[in-house]
Amino acid sequence: MSLRILLSRLLSVFTKAQTEAELRDEIAFHLESLEKDFLRQGLSPQEARRAARRAFGRIEPMKETHREVRSFRSLESLAQDGRLAARAVRRSGWQSVLIVVTFALGIAGSTAVFSVYDRMFIRALPFEDAASLVHLDERAEEVPSIRLAYANFLAWREAARTFESMAAWAETGYNLSVHNDSERIRGARVTHDLDDVLRIAPLLGRGIVPEENVLNGPKSAVLGHGLWQRRFGGRADVLGKPIVLDGETFTVVGVLPERAVFPDKADIWTPLQENPQYGVGWFLLGVGRLAPGETLQSAQAELDHIQARLAASEGHQFSTFPALTDLREHYLGDFRGGATLILLAVGVVLLIACGNAACLMLVAAARRRPELATRLALGASRGRIIRQLTCESVISSLLGGSLGMVAGWATLRGMVMFRPGELPGWLQFDLDVRFLLFALGVTVVAGLGVGLVSAIRSTRAAGMSTLGRAAVKHSSDRHDRRSLDVLVLGQAALALAVLMVAGLLFRALASVHKVEPGFEAEHALAFTLSLPRSDDRDGNRRATFFRTLLDEISNVPGVEAVGAASLPPLEGFSGTTFVPEAGRADPAGEMLEPSVLLQSTVGAYFGAMGITLLDGRPFDDRDQAPNADRVVIVNERFARHYFGDQRPVGRRVRFASRPDSWMTIVGVAGDVRHQGLERDAPLAAYIPLVQHADAYRTMTVVARGTGDAIGLATPLLQAVRARDARIPAYGLVTLEERLARLTLVRRAYTWMASAFALLALLLTVAGFHGVTAYRVRQRWREIGIRLALGESRKAIQWRIVGRAMALAGCGSVIGVIMGAYVGVLMEGLLFGLPAWTPWPILIALVLMFIVVLVASWVPAVRASWVEPRELIGRE
Amino acid sequence: MLKGNRKGAKTEVPYGTLDLLILRSLELMGPLNGYALARRIEQTSDNLLSLNQGSIYPALIRLQQKGWIRGEAAVSETNRKVKLYSLTRAGAKQLHEEVDNWERAVAIVSRFLEAEP
Numbered sequence: 001m002s003l004r005i006l007l008s009r010l011l012s013v014f015t016k017a018q019t020e021a022e023l024r025d026e027i028a029f030h031l032e033s034l035e036k037d038f039l040r041q042g043l044s045p046q047e048a049r050r051a052a053r054r055a056f057g058r059i060e061p062m063k064e065t066h067r068e069v070r071s072f073r074s075l076e077s078l079a080q081d082g083r084l085a086a087r088a089v090r091r092s093g094w095q096s097v098l099i100v101v102t103f104a105l106g107i108a109g110s111t112a113v114f115s116v117y118d119r120m121f122i123r124a125l126p127f128e129d130a131a132s133l134v135h136l137d138e139r140a141e142e143v144p145s146i147r148l149a150y151a152n153f154l155a156w157r158e159a160a161r162t163f164e165s166m167a168a169w170a171e172t173g174y175n176l177s178v179h180n181d182s183e184r185i186r187g188a189r190v191t192h193d194l195d196d197v198l199r200i201a202p203l204l205g206r207g208i209v210p211e212e213n214v215l216n217g218p219k220s221a222v223l224g225h226g227l228w229q230r231r232f233g234g235r236a237d238v239l240g241k242p243i244v245l246d247g248e249t250f251t252v253v254g255v256l257p258e259r260a261v262f263p264d265k266a267d268i269w270t271p272l273q274e275n276p277q278y279g280v281g282w283f284l285l286g287v288g289r290l291a292p293g294e295t296l297q298s299a300q301a302e303l304d305h306i307q308a309r310l311a312a313s314e315g316h317q318f319s320t321f322p323a324l325t326d327l328r329e330h331y332l333g334d335f336r337g338g339a340t341l342i343l344l345a346v347g348v349v350l351l352i353a354c355g356n357a358a359c360l361m362l363v364a365a366a367r368r369r370p371e372l373a374t375r376l377a378l379g380a381s382r383g384r385i386i387r388q389l390t391c392e393s394v395i396s397s398l399l400g401g402s403l404g405m406v407a408g409w410a411t412l413r414g415m416v417m418f419r420p421g422e423l424p425g426w427l428q429f430d431l432d433v434r435f436l437l438f439a440l441g442v443t444v445v446a447g448l449g450v451g452l453v454s455a456i457r458s459t460r461a462a463g464m465s466t467l468g469r470a471a472v473k474h475s476s477d478r479h480d481r482r483s484l485d486v487l488v489l490g491q492a493a494l495a496l497a498v499l500m501v502a503g504l505l506f507r508a509l510a511s512v513h514k515v516e517p518g519f520e521a522e523h524a525l526a527f528t529l530s531l532p533r534s535d536d537r538d539g540n541r542r543a544t545f546f547r548t549l550l551d552e553i554s555n556v557p558g559v560e561a562v563g564a565a566s567l568p569p570l571e572g573f574s575g576t577t578f579v580p581e582a583g584r585a586d587p588a589g590e591m592l593e594p595s596v597l598l599q600s601t602v603g604a605y606f607g608a609m610g611i612t613l614l615d616g617r618p619f620d621d622r623d624q625a626p627n628a629d630r631v632v633i634v635n636e637r638f639a640r641h642y643f644g645d646q647r648p649v650g651r652r653v654r655f656a657s658r659p660d661s662w663m664t665i666v667g668v669a670g671d672v673r674h675q676g677l678e679r680d681a682p683l684a685a686y687i688p689l690v691q692h693a694d695a696y697r698t699m700t701v702v703a704r705g706t707g708d709a710i711g712l713a714t715p716l717l718q719a720v721r722a723r724d725a726r727i728p729a730y731g732l733v734t735l736e737e738r739l740a741r742l743t744l745v746r747r748a749y750t751w752m753a754s755a756f757a758l759l760a761l762l763l764t765v766a767g768f769h770g771v772t773a774y775r776v777r778q779r780w781r782e783i784g785i786r787l788a789l790g791e792s793r794k795a796i797q798w799r800i801v802g803r804a805m806a807l808a809g810c811g812s813v814i815g816v817i818m819g820a821y822v823g824v825l826m827e828g829l830l831f832g833l834p835a836w837t838p839w840p841i842l843i844a845l846v847l848m849f850i851v852v853l854v855a856s857w858v859p860a861v862r863a864s865w866v867e868p869r870e871l872i873g874r875e
Numbered sequence: 876m877l878k879g880n881r882k883g884a885k886t887e888v889p890y891g892t893l894d895l896l897i898l899r900s901l902e903l904m905g906p907l908n909g910y911a912l913a914r915r916i917e918q919t920s921d922n923l924l925s926l927n928q929g930s931i932y933p934a935l936i937r938l939q940q941k942g943w944i945r946g947e948a949a950v951s952e953t954n955r956k957v958k959l960y961s962l963t964r965a966g967a968k969q970l971h972e973e974v975d976n977w978e979r980a981v982a983i984v985s986r987f988l989e990a991e992p
Contacts, residue, residue, distance in 0.1 A: 022948070025957065026908075026909050026932065026958055027929070027932075028955070029909075029953075029956070029957050030909055030910040032955070034910070055927075055928055056929045057927025062927075062932060062933065065930075065933040066932055066936055069933045069936050069937045070936045070940065
C-alpha cells in the first residue's frame, strides 16, 4: 500500500493543476448547494450565503490540508516514508545507499546525454515536415562544399520537378541605425520562396515577393520576431515604416513568427538582389523541399542532369556539381560521431551501474538468506517474497532515479551552458517529457530486472534449506560466486573499454593540438568593421578609410603590427578560380574549379597574423599608385598546384571569370588551415584591397601586440570610434580564443568521455570492493582455519587479491578487444590514430590494475588481521 | 485485539472515524458527490455531529490515494462540474475490516465501562 501512495503522490506532481481546478469546482458546487438549502429554509440570500460558508468551514486551510495530503508536503507522512526508508537502509547498511547512488549516477549521465542526442539526431528538427527538407550546395572536384552560384540556383529552380520548392539566401550582417544608436544585426538576403519552403506565414504583413528579387528592386525588409520585440516593442505599426540598414533605407513589409528560426540566427530578411549574370560567385546557401514521393537520390539525379545540360551550354566554363544533403546531416552531421560515442559511453556507464547494483543486491540478498529461509519455512509463498524483494529494488531504483533526474537536469543545464557556437541556434535543449519518461523507464526497468533476478536467485537458494544447511550453503555459494564473477568481470571489461576509448580521444586531441595552424595565435586580436553601403560608389574612399585607420592603430602604444583582410581568421569561405599564364597544365578546354580561397588585404596583414612569407615581398607602397601593376600573393599549395616545382614569383595569373584581370605574383605565403586544424589548408590567394576596393566593404582588422592581446581591445576600439563613431566594431576575439574554438567540440567530447570513463572506473571499484568483501565474509571460517594451521597472512591476502586480479585481467582482455573495436568504428574521430595505439591501452590497463588491487586489498587485509579464533567463531 | 485498538489511536482519530463514515455512506448510497456525502453524514447523525463540511475533501483525496474509493468527473443536475465518489472493491473490504475493528474496540471499551469493582 505504501508504494501505491508513494506513486500516487509522485504522479500528483504532474496532475497538480487539474486537481486544483477540480477541487475549486467541487467547492463552488458545494457552497452553491448549501446556499440553496438555506434559501429554502427561508433565509435571505445574504444570510444564506453566510450560513453556507459557516457550515462549510474555512476554505483556504482546508485546501492546504488537501494539498498536503496528496503531495509530499505532509510532515507526518514524510516522516513515515522516511522511517520506512531508514529501516531499509539500516537493515542492509550502506549497501542501500550505494545502490541508490549508483543508480543516480548512471541515470543522471544517461538522461542528460540522451536528451541532447534525442534533440539532435532522433526527434524531428523544429521545422514543419522537416523530413522533406534538403540542404542545397555545390561541390568542386576537390572541395566538398563551395556554396551555390546564383545562376545555377535559378536554373535548378526553373527546371527541377523533384522539388516542391527551393530557396536560397546569402548570410549577411547589417548595421541597424535607430536614432543615433547603431547595432550590428545578422540578416539573410533571401529569395522570395524561403517562407514557402519553410511553410511559415508572416505574423504581420507579407514576406519577400518576386518583384523584389531583382537588381535595384524595392528595398524591403521582413523583421525577425526577436528583433521586432527587442527594437520595435512588438508594435503592429512598424509595417510601412522605414529602417536604416548600412546607411540605406529599407521599408518594413512584414514580421516573421517566433518559430521562424531559419536561416540560423537571422534577425532580418531582406530581398536577394544580385544580378545573376554579374561575375561568378559561389556565396549562397540553399534549402529545398522535396515533392511528395521524391527522395534525396532522385532529386540529386535530376539536378545532376540539369547541371550537365548547363555545363554543355555555351559560355559555361566552371565544373561544379550539385551536392544535396539531408538538412540534419548538413547542420549536425559533424557532431554525430562525437555524440554517438558519448551516448555509447554513457550507456556503458549505465550498464555498469546496473551490474554494480545487481552485485550489491545479490550480496545484500545473500546476507538475508537465513531470514528468507525462515519465512519460506513458515509458509510464506515464494511469489510473495519475490514480490517484496523486487518492490524494494524498484523503490531504491526509483529513489536513485529521482536523485538522478535532478542531477541529470543539472548536467543538462551545464552541457547547454557550454554549447559550441557551431551548433545551430534553432536547436533548443530543454527538459521535456521524453527526458522524464526515458529516465523513469530506465530506472524502473533496471530496478525490476535487477531486483527480480536477485530475488528469484535468493529464494531458490533459500528454498533448498530442507536439504540441510551445509548443502544449501555450498550450492548457493557456488551459484552466487558464478554470477558475481560474471558481473564484476563484465564491469571490468566495459570500464576498460571506456577508459581506452577516452585515452585514444585524448591522444587524438593532443595530435590535433600539435597541428600548426599556419599563423601565430599569441598576442593578436581581431575585430570586424563594415562600412555603409552608401559609400559604394567610391571604392577609393573605402580603401583610404582603412589605410588611415590602420595607420592610427599602429600608433597605439603596444601595437606591433596591424593589418586587415576581407575574411575573419578561420571563418567563412569565398572561392574563385585562377588561370595561370603558363603553368603546369594548359587550362584551355579544361573545366575550372572555384576552389581558391580569395582574400583582399590591407596594411601589414601577414605580419599581424604571423603568417610567414616564404618567397618574394608583401604588398607595399609600390602597389598603392592608381596605375600600379596588379599584384597577388599566393600560398604554398596554390604555388604547387599551378606551378609545380617552378618558382611562382614574377609569373602572372588572372581570375577565370575576367579575361582582362592579369596580375603578377609578388610573394608566396605559408599555408593557413583556414577551415580547421583537421582539414588541409585550402589553396589561397591574397590581393591588395586598394586594387579591388569596389568589391569589399567589410574588413577584419588583426592587430598584434607585445603583451596580452585582450589589453589592446579598449585602445583599438577607441581608435575606431575616434575615426567614425557610426561604424560598430563587432566579432572581437583574440586569435588564441579563435583557435581554441576550433577544437571546442573535440575537447568537449574528449572530456565528457573521460568523465564517464572515470565514473565507470569508480563504479568498478565499488563493485570489486563489495564482491571481495562479501566473499571474504563468507569464508571467514576457512580463513580462520588456515591462519590457525599456520598459513601466513600474506599468502591469504594474495589468495584473495589474486582472485580479484584474475577476474579483472580476464575482463581487461575482453575490454581491450571491445575498445579496439569501438576505436575502429570511430576512426573518423581519431585523427588518423590507429585503434591499437599502445599508450592509451597501457594506461587503461595500469589504471584498472591499480584500482582493483586497492579495492580488493582492503577487505583482504582486514580479514587477515583478525584473530583466527574469532573468525572461526563468527559463522 | 489490543493491536487493532492501538492502531486506531495511532492514526488520527477524527480522520479515522470520518473515513469510516464516508466508506459506509458510499456503501449504502452508491456513488455520491462531496456535497451529498456531507449532507448524508449530517443527516444520519441527526445533526449531532458537528462537521465542517469542507473537511471531507482532504479525507476523500486520501481515501482515493489508498485506492479505497474512486472519483469520477461528472455533471450535476444544475450543470456544474462535480466529482462522483464510489467505493472500490478494496474499499469494501477495508470497510468491513474497519467495522470489525470499531466494534471490537467499542466492545472492549464498554466492557471497561460496565465493569464493576
